[in-house]
Amino acid sequence: MQSHHADFYNKNYKIYKLRDKLVKHFKFIINFWQRYPTTSDLVHSHEIPTEQAVVMAFENATLAERTVKAAMVIRRAVLDGCNDSQQLPRPPADKDLRTEIIQLPQLLITVLSLFLYSKNRKPQSTRCQRRVVCAGQDICVNVTKGKWKMPKHILIGICVRHLTGKTKLNNILNRHGH
Structure with missing residues (x-):
């Protein structure tokens, strides 16, 4: 959420809660994929192969979409910096x-x-x-x-x-x- 949809990211939300809720609601019809142990999971339907989901999620984004996402991540970093700093x-x-x-x-x-x-x-x-x-x-x-x-x-x-x-x-x- 932080890197792809920074405007909806809440740093106080516990990540494990979201994954547990998704697993509880969708049970066996979703899969999770994680690039590195410290990165977030990619959630996709069990009907789509993992390789295809990764390509769809990361490589098919247009330059404009990636630019907007990068700008939102930077914006979120600035807003968090403002909230964490002393006035x-x-x-x-x-x-x-x-x-x-x-x-x-x-x-x-x-x-x-x-x-x-x-x-x-x-x-x-x-x-x-x-x-x-x-x-x-x-x-x-x-x-x-x-x-x-x-x-x-x-x-x-x-x-x-x-x-x-x-x-x-x-x-x-x-x-x-x-």
Whole structure:
């Protein structure tokens, strides 16, 4: 569920309960297949050979379907990260606004690193790491609709207000998602 239908995934639901309910309800007309011991099961009808069910489940998905599923998995990781993180105190102190304190989901960092720097070139320099974190903070704020406050967005508002003394410029930046 987590990897294929992340919007319906509930990390507090006990997996063994679902399998027991399926076996109890369908008895011998379903089969389970598991790729690795740590992965979830593929459930299919007993009338379909396992090999055919695997091909149908994994290889026949279109690129668009796989992209949507990947996006939903990343979205779920961001929402879980928001729920698991501590909220910034009000007003935030300077130590609270350090980028290292906010833990972005590792899945999001990996995807952004691959997207921005290809799989052969991980972000080694601090400039590359800063770009990945910056894009990740933007994504986290937008996915959570502003619920997860990020240091970047707070600091931009404080700096612009301090340097210009104009709240109108802050309003324009806010409308553009910063």
